[in-house]
Amino acid sequence: MAALRTLRSGLDFLYKLSELIAALCMIAILVLIVMQMLARWSSAIFPGAPEYAAYCMAAASFFGFAAALNRGSHIRVSLLLNAVGPRMRRFVDIWCFGVAAVTMWYFVLHARQFVYWSWKFKEVSQSEDATMLWIPQSVMVIGGVLLAIALTDNLLHLIFTGKNRINHDAIEPTQEV
Numbered sequence: 001m002a003a004l005r006t007l008r009s010g011l012d013f014l015y016k017l018s019e020l021i022a023a024l025c026m027i028a029i030l031v032l033i034v035m036q037m038l039a040r041w042s043s044a045i046f047p048g049a050p051e052y053a054a055y056c057m058a059a060a061s062f063f064g065f066a067a068a069l070n071r072g073s074h075i076r077v078s079l080l081l082n083a084v085g086p087r088m089r090r091f092v093d094i095w096c097f098g099v100a101a102v103t104m105w106y107f108v109l110h111a112r113q114f115v116y117w118s119w120k121f122k123e124v125s126q127s128e129d130a131t132m133l134w135i136p137q138s139v140m141v142i143g144g145v146l147l148a149i150a151l152t153d154n155l156l157h158l159i160f161t162g163k164n165r166i167n168h169d170a171i172e173p174t175q176e177v
Contacts, residue, residue: 011153015067018146022064025056032056048129055136062143066150072166090162097155097164104148111141 032053039046068074081089119134158164 011149014146015070015150018063018143019067022060022067025060025063028056029053029060048127048131051125051127051129051131055131055139058136059139059143062140063146065143066146069147069150069154070165070167090158093164094155094158097151097158101148101151101155104144104151108141108144108148111137111144115141 032049036046036049036053038044039049065074081092084092115134115137118137119132123133124130125133154164154166
């Protein structure tokens with residue numbers, strides 16, 4: 001049991017860390033946009049600012065996916081779940097988490113290959129910044145792995161305990177039927 005508690009606290013720490021990194025990326029976007037505005041007003045040139053802001057936006061999205069899943073922030077259509085009984089709801093929930101987890105692990109497998117070939121061929125961005133593309137693409141893989149872990153974590157938790165780990169941070173509590 002101690003090993004499971006350690007694993008649970010490690011996963012929760014990982015989700016919090018990814019949430020913090022996503023928040024820092026959002027702050028970086030703000031800083032980049034303000035710096036670009038200041039550069040325009042002072043007739044200076046800040047090459048690559050829009051690209052770096054886009055890379056930070058992708059990083060914020062991918063790092064935020066796992067934490068958003070566990071907070072209930074992903075769009076989840078529960079019309080079917082609310083229309084069926086508890087046993088069927090559990091089955092449908094397991095099926096949904098299973099399909100999502102398999103799909104995400106499949107995405108990670110191919111995204112990893114995509115990053116590898118970008119690194120191998122030394123691809124750079126087409127803009128002035130000439131960033132090595134494997135660097136921002138790696139964020140996609142890391143965030144994808146985090147989401148795949150979160151989906152698998154929710155799936156296993158649902159199978160063994162009967163409940164998923166989604167905590168709704170809604171202002172008004174959701175009504176479960």
